[in-house]
Amino acid sequence: MNDLSLFPSLAARLARPERIRLAKARVPVALLADDSPGGAEMDRDGSALVDILVENGRIAAITPALADGGEDTVALDGRHVWPLLIDAHAHLDKGHTMGRAPDSGGTHPGARAATTADRLAHWNADDLLRRMEFGLATADAHGVAAIRTHLDSHEGQAEITWSAFAEMRERWKGCITLQAAGLVPLDAYRDDYGARLADIVAVHGGLLGGVTRASGGTHGSGLGDIDLLLDRLFALAKERELDVDLHVDEAAQADALPHVARAAIRHGYEGRVTCGHCCSLALLGEQELRNTIALIADAGLSIITLPTVNMYLQDREDGRTPRWRGVTPVQELQAAGIPVAAAGDNCRDPFFAYGDHDMLDTWRQAVRILHLDHPYADAPALAGPAPACIMGIDAGTIGVDRPADLMILEAWSLDQVIARPHSDRVLLRKGIFANRTLPSYSMLTDFQTA
Structure with a gap:
């Protein structure tokens, strides 16, 4: 059955709604900007049954669900309503090179070599x-409201890529909020190019970033002067008032994360540093894990887990089934009060052969991979308010006086949200029906194998 048959004349009714009431919407409390309105019925998953009043593209009120409606009412009958979601760690410059780039073998070294080629x-x-x-x-x-993309910023490439990003940011302004972080091996900051890159990033209002390994090397080796390199990176960032976003310890054995935390403290960057991946953290002994998490908390680091890509790359060997999931210990980090978000990372490139820039799908997989269920608690926050907070943007939640950027799902419980891909989701942007057809892969065919 087509989704629109469940919402009579939904597209027409939401084409230019000056006032519409989404009646009996089921919203996870973790996705509400404020606490659940008093008296709202709560289900066992921690979702509230509310009415959402939209006026002129913004949310005018959120109230406990009423028994009756009116001419301005769309009856949702308890279906889930979510905000548009946030992808705080992506690689738009690498994406959709599958079939053209050399085969990576599904390994991290292979992916680096294939991407370079x-x-x-x-x-x-x-x-x-x-x-x-x-x-x-x-x-x-798919209903993504904002993306932070890392941009490969090697010497000779950075100006080209950052200019392309700036054009895309302008073209998509008002629809998808875009941020970018420069991405180079950490030893790129050892010479004068580090300062030139920092200037490029500053001109474009980006974040200074990097990956905690040496050029051509692997995580966990080749950076005997890591503290000096981090000091150089943080000094460049501080001179230009740039925040920092790093790829850290994307391996089973690596130990850069404590160095990053101590550097953040040394330079007064608490609360301004994001670390993605942090895979090796999951394999530490319990006491070392507790000590490291305490240091992360002291440094005010935010952590982004990339579950789909880390499961794809980590612990891969020919003819051998992987023995661990490759993901960072999200539940332990959250218990310590550390900001944690889930994100999509790579999409159809040598680092991840799959994906579709769909944060709802990423979140659904994250819940299963990370065991963020039984109960779900605030798990929905990992794709909404948590990444929005990390990016410093006003998005990812449903709240009064916020834009009515929403997705309506054919689901009445969180297990139903997780169980299906929701290709029938209904999207609203500023209260207006905004479903769009996915672009065809045929748009890429003439250069995909070039």
Whole structure:
């Protein structure tokens, strides 16, 4: 059955709604900007049954669900309503090179080599713009409100890629909020190029970033002067008032995270540093884990887990089934009060052969991979308010006087949200029906195998 048959004339009614009441909407409290309105019926998953009043594209009121409606009412009958979601760690410049880049073998070293080969051969402005546009159109069709993308910023490439990003940010302004972080191996900050890159990032209002390994090396080796390199990075960031977002310890054995935490404290950067991946943290002994988490908390680091990509890359060996999931210990980090978000990371490139820029799908997989269920508690926050807070943007929640950027799901419980892909979701942007057709892969075929 088509989703619109469940909402009589929904598209027409939401085409230009000056006033509409979404009646009996079921919203996880973790996705409400404020506490659940007093008297709202709560279900066992921690979701409130509310009416959402939309006026002129903004949410005018959220009240306990009423028994009756009126001409301005769309009866949702307890279906889930979520905000549009946030992807705080992506790679729009790498995306959609599958079939063109060399085969990576599904390993981290293989992915680095394959990406380098593809970058050197193909990453001009036209190529980047076309693939970024495809990725953003896909994210838009899935209901993504904001993306922070890491941009490969090697010498000779950075100016091209950051210019393409700036064009995309302007083109998608008002629909998808875009941020970017520069991405280079940490030893790129050892010489004068580090300062030139910091200037490029500053011109574009980005974040200074990097990956805690040496050029051509692996996580956990090759950076005997890591503290000096981090001091250099933080000094460059501080001079330009840039926040920092790093790829950290994307391996089973690596120990850069405590160095990053201590550097943040040394430079007074508490609350301004985000660390993605942090895979090796999960394999520490219990006491070392507790000590490291305490240090992370003291440094005010935010952590982003990338469950789909880390499961794809970590512990992969030919002819051997992986023995661990590759993800960071999210539940322990959250218990310590550390901000944690889930994000999509790579999409159809050598680092991850799959994906579709769909944060609802990423969240559904994260709950299963990370065991964020029984009970679900505030698990929905990992794709909404948590990444929005990390990005410093006003999005990812449903609240009074906020834009009515919403998705309506054919689900009455969180287990139903997780069980299906929801290709029938209904999207509203500023209260207006905003479903879009996913871009066809045919848009990429003429250069996909070039």
